Amino acid sequence: MKPGMVPPPPGEESQTVILPPGWQSYLSPQGRRYYVNTTTNETTWERPSSSPGIPASPGSHRSSLPPTVNGYHASGTPAHPPETAHMSVRKSTGDSQNLGSSSPSKKQSKENTITINCVTFPHPDTMPEQQLLKPTEWSYCDYFWADRKDPQGNGTVAGFELLLQKQLKGKQMQKEMSEFIRERIKIEEDYAKNLAKLSQNSLASQEEGSLGEAWAQVKKSLADEAEVHLKFSAKLHSEVEKPLMNFRENFKKDMKKCDHHIADLRKQLASRYASVEKARKALTERQRDLEMKTQQLEIKLSNKTEEDIKKARRKSTQAGDDLMRCVDLYNQAQSKWFEEMVTTTLELERLEVERVEMIRQHLCQYTQLRHETDMFNQSTVEPVDQLLRKVDPAKDRELWVREHKTGNIRPVDMEI
16 A cells, blocks of 8 residues: 555545644544644544644544554544444445345445455555554655565465564574574583683793793783683673573563464454454345335235234344444454454564664674683783894803803813
8 A cells, every 4th residue: 555645535634734833644544634743643524723722623523543553543432433433334224126126335344445454555556655653764654554475385474474574583593692602602611611721831930031021921811812712702692692691581471472463453353354244244135125015015925924024124224233343343453453453563663673773782792702802912022022022042052051150161282
């Protein structure tokens, strides 16, 4: 369905009067004008006044309308008169010329609406500029009302089911990221253990002098580096892996509850829709029966025809009442489904934004810890650099000779 607004019908209030900021006017599928505050999503039958405290339409009243969806309200709840219902039914009367025939308004109503998932929507041709709830945001609440063909089979997948699948996939991706960080931690821990073990190695431990001091510092730097990596792995566990793993531990259960709730509403809607169609057929049959008996009375085929007409009229009236009741129940279920769909899809949208932001923050924490680890690693080799700059072979030789000299008497030539 194309986004946009519905042009006003003739006879409506002048549209040259400017609405207060943030308000837009639309038409319901039955042609009744209502108003939507695009900032607060408030809806009302009463035309909002540009002057606070002064009603614009005397005698009208605000209604608790369901949220707009693609510029359309699920109306027809008991609080509203029949003109707001998605289905309109004319109660049967004794007028034989109207019995068993569809009224022009009903035909026109069917031409101007389409049914998806047992829910009536304005026909795209009659509402070429239907407005979205969030026209610039590609919001979940605007684009997942119908079913989509399953690419892996011949069946269909409900739009809401696609949203749930995305949520569950996001939870799985989050879990896999946590497992990835856990592998990273294991590498750090193994690396730290190997560094610590190597620092205790006795190789070249007998090196002497300033070079020996520098070599000893090299081995100590390995132990210091091992400690840095152990701290890094511990922080990765507490500040990255664990939050990723524990975020929304009961998420799958919550999504199942949400799925069952929406599915139950759809089943109820389908059941109410079937009841409406059944009641409509029953009314048609009663009307035909009444029309037949009326014709029999006109040609006086039976003395009991007049009494039969009274019975047929009562049954036809009862069938009309049953149809009105079924329509009312259907519109209640439809209104509830619309409200829950809008509320739930917006909540799923919020949860997805929250999940992405949470992961982004913890990955930023990971990079921060990496930078800190690199900085600490650099500090472990600085003492080594300082000692290496002080290595002095001549001084080392002097010290060694002083400690290990055996004498300075050299052999001389012998004379004969």
